[in-house]
Amino acid sequence: MEGVPDGFFDYSSKIDDNISKAELNEQQKNYNKVVNGDGEAVYEEKEPSKLAENEFEELSKALKSGNMSRVMIKELKAGMVEGKYSIEKIDDGSASYKIDIVENGMVKTTVFIDDCGKTVKMEWKVENGGKRGHGxxxxxxxxxxxxxxxxxxxxxxxxxxxxxxPLNIIPQTPVVNDPRIKMFENYRARECQGDKVITEILSEPKGYVRVKIPNKNIDVTYNPLSEGAKNWPKDWFKKEGKTFD
Structure with a gap:
């Protein structure tokens, strides 16, 4: 914006069109409302959260115990410094750390990790442009x-x-992984662009996975180690409130 100092901008230009009030509030958490030199209220992008050196070492040990490689941990630390990852130590149920993947000032994915370096929850918005690596x-x-x-x-x-x-991997029986989960993934790609997905690894029933897509009224729980998934209906993920063993 002309005449606006670096770091200040019109917040409306940084958010997606046609989003709900709840989503707007969620995105707005990434910005601080401040007053510029002209006395106008504008929004300044927050600096990504960083752990102190000793705190990162604790996280590093947890991630190593969860089978994350040294190369990945090195990438995470460098990305934290560069603002690609925002990392916070938290006390939220079984979650002890929260890591945000940040692109262009917007949080794309959030993962919640326990003291053992295991994912307990992950959130993201469905979008195109995925790319698989080899890690x-x-x-x-x-x-x-x-x-x-x-x-x-x-x-x-x-x-x-x-x-x-490893933070994005859960063991699943072949019949759960394909075709049941693949069908759900295909549905999300077709019908859920821009929608928020919330996935939780439950402690009760232990190891079960709960997936919610609020905009589609999807809230379903499944056993990733199920041997009977072939009996699940094809649209199992649309059975709101159901648990599939």
């Missing part, structure tokens, strides 16, 4: 299971140290 191929899962992505490339997952790492 996830080195992740080990129990015999008889496959590497299931929490956020898939069809959701817009990128080749980075969060979305192509």
């Amino acid at each position: 996830y191929t080195r992740i080990k899962v129990p015999k008889g299971t496959e590497k299931g992505h929490i956020k898939s490339i069809q959701d817009g997952a990128k080749d980075n140290c969060i979305e192509d790492s």
